[in-house]
Amino acid sequence: MSASDREYDIVLYGATGFVGKLTALYLASAAGNARIALAGRSADRLLAVRETLPETAQSWPLITADASDPSSLAAMAASTRVVISTVGPYLRYGLPLVAACAAAGTDYTDLTGEPLFIRRAIDEYHKQAVDTGARIVHSCGFDSIPSDLTVFALYRQAERDGAGELGDTNFVVRRFAGGMSGGTIASMTELAREAAEDPESRRLLNDPYTLSPDRGAEPELGGQPDARWRRGRDIAPELDGYWVGAFAMSVPNTRIVRRSNALLEYAYGRRFEYAEQMSLGKSPLAPLAAAMTTGGNIAAIELGSRFLNRVPRSALERILPKPGTGPSEQTRESGHYTVETYTTTSSGARYVARMSQQGDPGYKATSVLLGESALALALDRDKLSDLLGVLTPASAMGDALLARFPAAGVSLDVTTLA
Known part of the structure; x- marks a missing residue:
C-alpha cells in the first residue's frame, strides 16, 4: 500500500500523555481536513481525551496499540502516512515503533532528546527506511527544532546572498520561561543510566559527531565543544556586556545540527563549527553563573551516571516527576522563549537568526512544533527534501517548516549584521 492510499494522514501515538493531549488539541485547531486518529494503550483513556477536544475532533478514530505488541504497531504504521510518537523515554519504549514505520514506509516524528536512541535508530533502521521510502524524523519539539531550523535559515539566507559557507555559529538562549517535563527528566535519567x-554509550555521548552518517568523513575542528563559558562579545558585538554558559540541552541539539550538515552534503560548510549557550545576564554574578552552568553541564553525564548506577530504578521512579505529567494551564500559557543564532560566513558576512514562541517551551511550544512537523510530512510533500531514512528536522523538511511557522505563531527571521 502506497502512502497516498493510507487510511489516515496522521496517527498520534501517546495521545493520552501530557504532551500527547496538547498535540491533539493543537492538531484539532490547525489540521484542517487532515485525517487524524488517536492511538495509545487504553481505549477508555483515548475516548476520555477525545471528549476534551473541540467538535472538529469528535469523530477522530481511536486505535489501540502498545509498544509491547509489535503486531499492533505494525498495523497502526501501515494505516497512516505519518506517525507522531510522544511515548518516552525513547530508549526504553521507542525502537519498536521506529521499526514498524521503517518496515511500512511510514513517515515518523517524535520529540526525543536522546542521542543514544537516535544512534540506534540510525544503525538499525536507516537503510530499511531508505529502501521503503520512510522519513524517520527525530527531535521535532523544543529539542531540537529551534537549534536546527535557525541554522538552516542562516544557511538559506547566506546562500541567497552568495555570502559563502557558515563558519563559527553559536546558538544563544536569550529568554526562557518554563519548566522541565517529567518526560524530559525521565529521558535524561535513562541516558545517564545507559x-x-x-562504556561505548559514554564514548558516544562525548563524541560531538555521535549522529554522523559517516564519522570518518567529519572534519576535525579542535574538539567541537558543545557549549562554552565566555563573554557574549566573544560570540557577537551585539552581546557585549553579557556572559553566557552552557545550555542544558546542548548535547542532543548540537549533534542534530551537525547531522543535518552532513546529510545535506555539508551545505553549511566543511569548517562549520557549532555550539550552544544560554545568556546569563550582565550582573556581577553572571560570570560565576556562567562558569557553574558550563561546569555542571560537562559533569552531568559522568557524575550522574555514577550516582544512577547505585540507585535502583524503582527508587528513582518514586521521587522523580513522572512522564506524562506537566504544569498548570496558566504556567503553560505564560511560558515563552527567544533564541538567537549568530554566524560568520567564509566571506566575513555576519547574520543572526531569531526564533521565538509564546508558551512553555517543553509543553505548549513543543506541541505546536511537533504538530506542524507532522502536518508538513503529511501534507507538504512537494516541499520536503528528497532524503529518506533517519533524518533531522532541517534535512527532511526545513523549507516546509519555515513556510509553516508564521501561521503557527512561530517567529523566525534572519538579520544581516554590520
Whole structure:
C-alpha cells in the first residue's frame, strides 16, 4: 500500500500523555481536513481525551496499540502516512515503533532528546527506511527544532546572498520561561543510566559527531565543544556586556545540527563549527553563573551516571516527576522563549537568526512544533527534501517548516549584521 492510499494522514501515538493531549488539541485547531486518529494503550483513556477536544475532533478514530505488541504497531504504521510518537523515554519504549514505520514506509516524528536512541535508530533502521521510502524524523519539539531550523535559515539566507559557507555559529538562549517535563527528566535519567552501564554509550555521548552518517568523513575542528563559558562579545558585538554558559540541552541539539550538515552534503560548510549557550545576564554574578552552568553541564553525564548506577530504578521512579505529567494551564500559557543564532560566513558576512514562541517551551511550544512537523510530512510533500531514512528536522523538511511557522505563531527571521 502506497502512502497516498493510507487510511489516515496522521496517527498520534501517546495521545493520552501530557504532551500527547496538547498535540491533539493543537492538531484539532490547525489540521484542517487532515485525517487524524488517536492511538495509545487504553481505549477508555483515548475516548476520555477525545471528549476534551473541540467538535472538529469528535469523530477522530481511536486505535489501540502498545509498544509491547509489535503486531499492533505494525498495523497502526501501515494505516497512516505519518506517525507522531510522544511515548518516552525513547530508549526504553521507542525502537519498536521506529521499526514498524521503517518496515511500512511510514513517515515518523517524535520529540526525543536522546542521542543514544537516535544512534540506534540510525544503525538499525536507516537503510530499511531508505529502501521503503520512510522519513524517520527525530527531535521535532523544543529539542531540537529551534537549534536546527535557525541554522538552516542562516544557511538559506547566506546562500541567497552568495555570502559563502557558515563558519563559527553559536546558538544563544536569550529568554526562557518554563519548566522541565517529567518526560524530559525521565529521558535524561535513562541516558545517564545507559552511560553508567556501557562504556561505548559514554564514548558516544562525548563524541560531538555521535549522529554522523559517516564519522570518518567529519572534519576535525579542535574538539567541537558543545557549549562554552565566555563573554557574549566573544560570540557577537551585539552581546557585549553579557556572559553566557552552557545550555542544558546542548548535547542532543548540537549533534542534530551537525547531522543535518552532513546529510545535506555539508551545505553549511566543511569548517562549520557549532555550539550552544544560554545568556546569563550582565550582573556581577553572571560570570560565576556562567562558569557553574558550563561546569555542571560537562559533569552531568559522568557524575550522574555514577550516582544512577547505585540507585535502583524503582527508587528513582518514586521521587522523580513522572512522564506524562506537566504544569498548570496558566504556567503553560505564560511560558515563552527567544533564541538567537549568530554566524560568520567564509566571506566575513555576519547574520543572526531569531526564533521565538509564546508558551512553555517543553509543553505548549513543543506541541505546536511537533504538530506542524507532522502536518508538513503529511501534507507538504512537494516541499520536503528528497532524503529518506533517519533524518533531522532541517534535512527532511526545513523549507516546509519555515513556510509553516508564521501561521503557527512561530517567529523566525534572519538579520544581516554590520
